[in-house]
Amino acid sequence: MSTRSVRCEGLTKSFEGEPALDGLTIDVRPGEVLALLGPNGAGKTTTMRLLNGVLTPDLGTATVLGLDPWAQGTELRRRTGVLTENAGLDERFTALENLVTTAELRGMDRSAARVRAGELLERFGMGHRADARVQGFSTGQRKRVALARALLHDPELLYLDEPTSGLDPAATRDVVELIASLTAERGRTVVLCTHFLGEAGKLASRMAVLFQGRLHAFGTPDQLAADLWSDTEVRLDVGGPASTELLVALAAVEPVVQAVPTDDGALVRVRSADVTPSLVRACVAAGVDVHAVTPRARTLEDVYFEVEARAQAQGTDDGLGARPVAT
Amino acid sequence: MSATVPRREGTDWRVVRAMLRRDLGAIVRSKALLLPMLFLPTVLLVLLPLSIGLAANGKTVRVERALELLPERLVAPVLSHPPDERLIILVLGYLVAPLFLIVPLMVSAVTASDTFAGEKERRTLETLLHLPIRDRDLYLSKLLGGFLPATIVSWVGFVLYAVLANIICWPVMGRIFLPTWKWTILIFWVAPAVAALGLGVMVRVSTRVDTTQEAQQLGGAVVLPLVMLAVGQTTGLLLTGPIVSIVAGAVVWAIAAFLNLRGAKAFTRDRMGSRL
Numbered sequence: 001m002s003t004r005s006v007r008c009e010g011l012t013k014s015f016e017g018e019p020a021l022d023g024l025t026i027d028v029r030p031g032e033v034l035a036l037l038g039p040n041g042a043g044k045t046t047t048m049r050l051l052n053g054v055l056t057p058d059l060g061t062a063t064v065l066g067l068d069p070w071a072q073g074t075e076l077r078r079r080t081g082v083l084t085e086n087a088g089l090d091e092r093f094t095a096l097e098n099l100v101t102t103a104e105l106r107g108m109d110r111s112a113a114r115v116r117a118g119e120l121l122e123r124f125g126m127g128h129r130a131d132a133r134v135q136g137f138s139t140g141q142r143k144r145v146a147l148a149r150a151l152l153h154d155p156e157l158l159y160l161d162e163p164t165s166g167l168d169p170a171a172t173r174d175v176v177e178l179i180a181s182l183t184a185e186r187g188r189t190v191v192l193c194t195h196f197l198g199e200a201g202k203l204a205s206r207m208a209v210l211f212q213g214r215l216h217a218f219g220t221p222d223q224l225a226a227d228l229w230s231d232t233e234v235r236l237d238v239g240g241p242a243s244t245e246l247l248v249a250l251a252a253v254e255p256v257v258q259a260v261p262t263d264d265g266a267l268v269r270v271r272s273a274d275v276t277p278s279l280v281r282a283c284v285a286a287g288v289d290v291h292a293v294t295p296r297a298r299t300l301e302d303v304y305f306e307v308e309a310r311a312q313a314q315g316t317d318d319g320l321g322a323r324p325v326a327t
Numbered sequence: 328m329s330a331t332v333p334r335r336e337g338t339d340w341r342v343v344r345a346m347l348r349r350d351l352g353a354i355v356r357s358k359a360l361l362l363p364m365l366f367l368p369t370v371l372l373v374l375l376p377l378s379i380g381l382a383a384n385g386k387t388v389r390v391e392r393a394l395e396l397l398p399e400r401l402v403a404p405v406l407s408h409p410p411d412e413r414l415i416i417l418v419l420g421y422l423v424a425p426l427f428l429i430v431p432l433m434v435s436a437v438t439a440s441d442t443f444a445g446e447k448e449r450r451t452l453e454t455l456l457h458l459p460i461r462d463r464d465l466y467l468s469k470l471l472g473g474f475l476p477a478t479i480v481s482w483v484g485f486v487l488y489a490v491l492a493n494i495i496c497w498p499v500m501g502r503i504f505l506p507t508w509k510w511t512i513l514i515f516w517v518a519p520a521v522a523a524l525g526l527g528v529m530v531r532v533s534t535r536v537d538t539t540q541e542a543q544q545l546g547g548a549v550v551l552p553l554v555m556l557a558v559g560q561t562t563g564l565l566l567t568g569p570i571v572s573i574v575a576g577a578v579v580w581a582i583a584a585f586l587n588l589r590g591a592k593a594f595t596r597d598r599m600g601s602r603l
């Protein structure tokens with residue numbers, strides 16, 4: 001058995017000759033949230049459809065929950081839950097009916113389905129609208145109902161396509177917490193497509209960045225940052241611009257690449273992040289009081305924009321797209 | 328990648344039933360679907376016999392003049408009845424017959440055009456494709472979702488028609504003149520076959536267009552010739568022996584089966600998923 005919930009290699013799909021996904025190789029570990037990031041049209045939704053056996057790739061292979069998504073699609077889809085980009089609810093039915101019919105189409109027993117659907121609607125704050133027609137629902141309300149529907153059969157693997165778009169701040173927080181608890185407490189695996197980098201940063205252990213159908217980065221934000229930037233920056237606050245002697249002393253510290261003066265001290269570029277004690281020692285030795293030392297941490301957001309900028313540059317360079325950043 | 332060969336499994340009737348319940352439930356709620364489905368049958372199958380029956384009761388309507396315009400084959404059996412009965416036999420016994428093929432064709436056209444194109448239009452298709460329903464079962468349930476209402480409407484319509492016609496025409500006829508054996512074959516054997524034939528075209532059209540309206544327009548272009556054919560041939564069927572009707576029905580069933588099997592084969596998740 002595979003130690004990965006999802007593993008795919010060289011997944012390629014074109015629509016009418018236009019490549020939508022080109023040679024995607026990624027894996028998802030059990031109990032992990034993997035963030036699929038990328039601008040509009042990058043191929044995130046296509047990836048989810050391929051990995052759930054809805055689309056068949058032109059090239060490439062995949063194993064999802066130990067199954068072949070195309071030869072064993074029905075079996076796979078019994079164990080996956082999907083929240084599609086648009087909620088995909090039937091407007092002619094009520095919220096509860098939408099859930100119950102889906103449960104029945106999944107082979108669940110009607111009465112058991114009603115109970116489970118009722119519970120989930122309650123949990124997503126839609127209990128009071130359970131018997132109202134979906135037609136009048138707001139975007140966020142639809143999304144809540146659709147999310148409840150994706151969880152009806154307690155799937156092992158969840159594909160969530162922009163689960164928080166259209167949700168208000170409180171609902172967004174609820175959904176983020178829900179996803180976190182699904183993985184942390186229940187060991188569920190999640191593939192999360194999102195445009196909200198903060199949310200991805202909070203939830204995902206690893207991220208995959210797609211750009212024009214190609215994978216440009218895949219790994220933890222730290223790994224990716226280390227690959228993208230050979231050095232980081234530390235802001236040193238000494239209560240005024242650093243003197244030339246101090247700058248020289250700082251530059252002499254082992255991993256320091258460069259030190260430039262700022263209004264309240266210096267901006268020090270270093271090759272490794274754990275340089276703070278050495279910098280403080282250098283300042284003290286030079287007779288300077290240190291007010292603050294702030295390493296500038298690379299966030300998932302920094303990583304994403306850097307990857308995207310480089311992808312864009314490479315894309316225009318050779319027109320062939322870029323090699324993914326290896327991790 | 329595991330080297331598993333897709334197993335050829337039987338139909339999952341539980342899922343098909345669930346889908347039918349969902350789709351038929353939606354039809355019953357949708358005025359846009361229900362009204363055209365009930366309006367035409369009501370006019371054709373209830374109001375028509377009513378007015379003919381009442382006309383025939385009022386006074387003896389001379390049909391001999393009209394008969395001159397009709398083919399000899401049809402005139403002879405009508406003339407073999409007493410003059411009072413001729414109008415009823417001509418219209419209710421023969422001329423109305425094509426309607427019983429047209430009604431299931433129309434009803435199945437309305438429901439079938441709504442199947443996949445309707446799911447697409449309502450943006451529910453993607454969710455459906457992400458469910459553990461095999462391609463075959465999905466196609467089959469949509470096919471049955473068109474076939475069942477058409478057949479039910481035409482059978483219920485026929486029973487109503489026969490009862491009404493017999494009651495209204497009783498003063499003139501003095502006996503139960505419908506259904507005859509040939510009518511029974513027409514309604515319960517030929518009409519469902521014609522509906523299935525129409526569906527073989529309509530469901531497939533519905534997988535290939537984006538809206539119900541397009542499906543109706545495109546499908547209508549195909550179904551209309553079938554309607555013409557039905558109009559031309561049905562009365563003829565009633566005039567020949569029952570064996571001819573049985574054979575004709577079998578031929579239509581065979582063509583319908585062929586079209587539907589081809590449709591089911593051409594239907595793949597990937598193809599549907601690529602048109603989301």
Ligand SMILES: Nc1ncnc2c1ncn2[C@@H]1O[C@H](COP(=O)(O)OP(=O)(O)OP(=O)(O)O)[C@@H](O)[C@H]1O
Pocket residue numbers: 015016019020021038039040041042043044045046047085600601602603
């Ligand atoms: N069914 C289809 N037919 C034709 N082109 C398609 C189809 N589905 C996707 N594409 C194209 O493939 C590319 C990837 O689309 P995809 O929907 O996967 O992007 P995405 O990353 O989900 O974008 P978004 O963030 O806007 O949801 C796009 O260029 C899109 O136009």
Ligand SMILES: [Mg+2]
Pocket residue numbers: 044045046085161
């Ligand atoms: Mg998308």
